[in-house]
Amino acid sequence: MVPYAKRMEKMAFTANVVKGLFGSMTNPDIISFSGGSPAREALPVDTIRQLADEVLRTDTRGVEALQYGPIEGIRDLREVVVRELLAPKGIDCGVDNVIIITGGLEGINLACQAYIDPGDVILVEAPTFVQSVEIFDMFEARCVGVAMDDNGLIPEDLERKIRQCHPKMIYVIPTFQNPSGRTLSLERRKAVAELAAKYDVLVLEDDPYRDIRYSGEDLPPIKHFDTTGHVVMAGSFSKIFSPGSRLGYVVADTETIQHLVDVKSATNSHTSMLPQILCAEFFKRGCYPAHHQMICDLYRRRRDVMLQSIDRYFPAGTKHSNPDGGLFTWVELPGGIDTSALLQESSTDPAVNVAFVAGEGFFSDRDGQGKNCMRMSFGNTPEDLIEEGVRRLGGLICSKLNK
Amino acid sequence: MVPYAKRMEKMAFTANVVKGLFGSMTNPDIISFSGGSPAREALPVDTIRQLADEVLRTDTRGVEALQYGPIEGIRDLREVVVRELLAPKGIDCGVDNVIIITGGLEGINLACQAYIDPGDVILVEAPTFVQSVEIFDMFEARCVGVAMDDNGLIPEDLERKIRQCHPKMIYVIPTFQNPSGRTLSLERRKAVAELAAKYDVLVLEDDPYRDIRYSGEDLPPIKHFDTTGHVVMAGSFSKIFSPGSRLGYVVADTETIQHLVDVKSATNSHTSMLPQILCAEFFKRGCYPAHHQMICDLYRRRRDVMLQSIDRYFPAGTKHSNPDGGLFTWVELPGGIDTSALLQESSTDPAVNVAFVAGEGFFSDRDGQGKNCMRMSFGNTPEDLIEEGVRRLGGLICSKLNK
Numbered sequence: 001m002v003p004y005a006k007r008m009e010k011m012a013f014t015a016n017v018v019k020g021l022f023g024s025m026t027n028p029d030i031i032s033f034s035g036g037s038p039a040r041e042a043l044p045v046d047t048i049r050q051l052a053d054e055v056l057r058t059d060t061r062g063v064e065a066l067q068y069g070p071i072e073g074i075r076d077l078r079e080v081v082v083r084e085l086l087a088p089k090g091i092d093c094g095v096d097n098v099i100i101i102t103g104g105l106e107g108i109n110l111a112c113q114a115y116i117d118p119g120d121v122i123l124v125e126a127p128t129f130v131q132s133v134e135i136f137d138m139f140e141a142r143c144v145g146v147a148m149d150d151n152g153l154i155p156e157d158l159e160r161k162i163r164q165c166h167p168k169m170i171y172v173i174p175t176f177q178n179p180s181g182r183t184l185s186l187e188r189r190k191a192v193a194e195l196a197a198k199y200d201v202l203v204l205e206d207d208p209y210r211d212i213r214y215s216g217e218d219l220p221p222i223k224h225f226d227t228t229g230h231v232v233m234a235g236s237f238s239k240i241f242s243p244g245s246r247l248g249y250v251v252a253d254t255e256t257i258q259h260l261v262d263v264k265s266a267t268n269s270h271t272s273m274l275p276q277i278l279c280a281e282f283f284k285r286g287c288y289p290a291h292h293q294m295i296c297d298l299y300r301r302r303r304d305v306m307l308q309s310i311d312r313y314f315p316a317g318t319k320h321s322n323p324d325g326g327l328f329t330w331v332e333l334p335g336g337i338d339t340s341a342l343l344q345e346s347s348t349d350p351a352v353n354v355a356f357v358a359g360e361g362f363f364s365d366r367d368g369q370g371k372n373c374m375r376m377s378f379g380n381t382p383e384d385l386i387e388e389g390v391r392r393l394g395g396l397i398c399s400k401l402n403k
Numbered sequence: 404m405v406p407y408a409k410r411m412e413k414m415a416f417t418a419n420v421v422k423g424l425f426g427s428m429t430n431p432d433i434i435s436f437s438g439g440s441p442a443r444e445a446l447p448v449d450t451i452r453q454l455a456d457e458v459l460r461t462d463t464r465g466v467e468a469l470q471y472g473p474i475e476g477i478r479d480l481r482e483v484v485v486r487e488l489l490a491p492k493g494i495d496c497g498v499d500n501v502i503i504i505t506g507g508l509e510g511i512n513l514a515c516q517a518y519i520d521p522g523d524v525i526l527v528e529a530p531t532f533v534q535s536v537e538i539f540d541m542f543e544a545r546c547v548g549v550a551m552d553d554n555g556l557i558p559e560d561l562e563r564k565i566r567q568c569h570p571k572m573i574y575v576i577p578t579f580q581n582p583s584g585r586t587l588s589l590e591r592r593k594a595v596a597e598l599a600a601k602y603d604v605l606v607l608e609d610d611p612y613r614d615i616r617y618s619g620e621d622l623p624p625i626k627h628f629d630t631t632g633h634v635v636m637a638g639s640f641s642k643i644f645s646p647g648s649r650l651g652y653v654v655a656d657t658e659t660i661q662h663l664v665d666v667k668s669a670t671n672s673h674t675s676m677l678p679q680i681l682c683a684e685f686f687k688r689g690c691y692p693a694h695h696q697m698i699c700d701l702y703r704r705r706r707d708v709m710l711q712s713i714d715r716y717f718p719a720g721t722k723h724s725n726p727d728g729g730l731f732t733w734v735e736l737p738g739g740i741d742t743s744a745l746l747q748e749s750s751t752d753p754a755v756n757v758a759f760v761a762g763e764g765f766f767s768d769r770d771g772q773g774k775n776c777m778r779m780s781f782g783n784t785p786e787d788l789i790e791e792g793v794r795r796l797g798g799l800i801c802s803k804l805n806k
Contacts (some may be wrong), residue, residue: 011669012665018669049455049460053455063448135669229404244471246675265421265422266540269534274677
């Protein structure tokens, strides 16, 4: 039979991890801390229904919603991005610096199309988002992990790896990172932008959680400190509007945007029009501020219950991150517990029936790091089930340590 | 600055042609025969508004429409594809043979991700769809043209090129081809499937116009004759439902579909949910047959007016294809007229103000073929404007020949 492309072998491992992530979202009997889904309560169904009715009742907009559209996305939505999502974060740019994409993740794919040749090195946080590594594998890049601490990736290790590996790109999720929930500090954001300029390396700043901050002080994106055009930022509407709409955006200098327009046209022509129009109307009509307040309050309560429950039910010696936003915390277990084996048991034993994501898959170096770690998502689980799930899981972990 | 990937240079030429196609759709003063858009009258705006209202009023479906969904697409829509679009065409398969994608064109991108390494040869029709060649360029394939006549690509030339070039893939648009409007005959469809099996070459059958047949006899897809799993078929909802929804599908053996699921997850996770649900409901509630009849009648009338007007207003010696469906005809002008220069004049002279697509860009070999050809789309222009535009354009052409 016709052989597959070489890249398929390279991406087989991470593709399986990713399929596991999507699969575990659909079993209704399990208390799932595994997926990265927003809360169902955070989806503005009624508002979107009213907007859809109005848009599709208007002759020209109805046709616009169903006809082919511009490769770079509709102007209304690009203006919303500039005015409501970038300007308040200290990024001063125009609509020509913005392209609308089919979910924030497509920005990673398109940036790789535009910049990555097989064999290029991409520096990633250790741990990092496994679905991005799947993309880097598909583009036959070589990922090298950079060490992190509670303040995000460590600039000294970043500079050392830049000198050692001559990377084409640094991939960073600076805010409420997936999977760790950690946030890169202000000083380090500056340092990353400076190192990129100094060594002529591209920074791909993946910042889909930034807008869901519910405690602590807001920080400007790395892109804010970019004076040389080395930072390409991908943002997403998945967490603040709706993930099923598959809407995101990339911010970059105009030349890079033109190249992203070319690879976008060779990927799927443009992003679906009705979701773009509904999202633009959602912002233009002022629905966002109250919605934003509601979802931040919701996630803050869920985070609080999860962290308190871990403190209460997990064994002594457990560590967890303290996210100021987003949907995840990162847990390190004591006593040499292997979280992959734990997951196998917790998700199949009917007395536990709890899922999470084992930590090992998030380390691109695959050197055994993260074996005792787990990503715990509190985004799409009600508070009582968060406590119940953590209690059951804690019981299982404690029983293993006491053996 | 950080260098772009090598593929960007390779795709620069076709990317510019494609940007021209999209750009010319938006100038309202021009009678445009250039874009491939469906008629605005063919977009079921009211029906979709009613379906959206109902779907978003239902608690579980409303949440489903806005939440993350399965990589391979929703089951409802995959079942619609199997039952209503494939079975009637003689393709007998199950939902596991179908993946939903973000517009038919994404199928070309994903098939290349799964199968094409740099340097691989792809045989294409001469002429062929330039946006697909843009994708093949992005994947650094080498395109080689296969000769066509009025019955589509010529099997003898196809076999000769297979032996000469050892291609990985044969890319065919068999029905109402873009740009030529020609249809591959029944015997040749069988021959393509047999040659693919004999020489172990993949056939990528791109068939987005198939369902808009308004004269002549229906023909089974090449996939119907595939007994060895060598044919991957991409279909689209753009012409029968709505192009702005960006919905399409790929049909293949289950192993290929699994690989396409992997590259889809590394492209944009999955296709937008609300459009998928609306499209599935459109078919499930029986809206399609009457809609289909209406759009076929509409396009038949427009084709008739265009072909009659060309016969009337274009100079003697003009040839055109006689499409039995789809949105295009292909015109060959006599007397050595260069259609690129003609377009420059016809689209900027306010006394003409007519656009089309010059033929040269559709020949991937770029050997000067097609200089006297043009693609004329009648899909999105009312009958009176079709006649008026062809009259003006014919006048300009005749004035050049008489100089």
